Amino acid sequence: EPEVTQTPSHQVTQMGQEVILRCVPISNHLYFYWYRQILGQKVEFLVSFYNNEISEKSEIFDDQFSVERPDGSNFTLKIRSTKLEDSAMYFCASTSRELAGDGELFFGEGSRLTVL
């Protein structure tokens, strides 16, 4: 069964360091998303990506964050200079149809980021 894969599963970094989280969406999917979940809190939307550009982003997704799809398969989330409050589980998701329709979201297993 096709699945969304994420790497690394866990990353520990020092405050101020750059981090790149990687995702390989399901191959025929067109819409890609990043969500985060701070420990003990709810899942929060960060950004959606379609046709090689950001289609929507939340207030959380400030200038420290960026996304790209460098090679047609990977979908990356970069945090330029990590802060303690960036510690969270980051989920990548993809869907074959825009969520405005009835596209089901498929999630990766998540990347746990710990900022020290």
Added chain:
Amino acid sequence: KNEVEQSPQNLTAQEGEFITINCSYSVGISALHWLQQHPGGGIVSLFMLSSGKKKHGRLIATINIQEKHSSLHITASHPRDSAVYICAVRWNTGNQFYFGTGTSLTVIP
């Protein structure tokens, strides 16, 4: 402020019991998503609803748009159903899903 509320926050049941988890939201939505989060953190989509009722195996999801309420039912619960169940809604005014805080279910053998 638009809100998604789930109840109960925590639920413990004996194996075989019928379980109901509720989701209420404050304003109009275009769709509602029920998701299951495993103890390890992974998230799996269970249902997406915009009206009526859907059934998959022992899981049933219903939504009442007028009352702004949805329920997820699990029949003949099993310890492997132990997980956090999350309701996420898409407001009429947007395209993204906003998540509730989840209901933590523990099914005891």
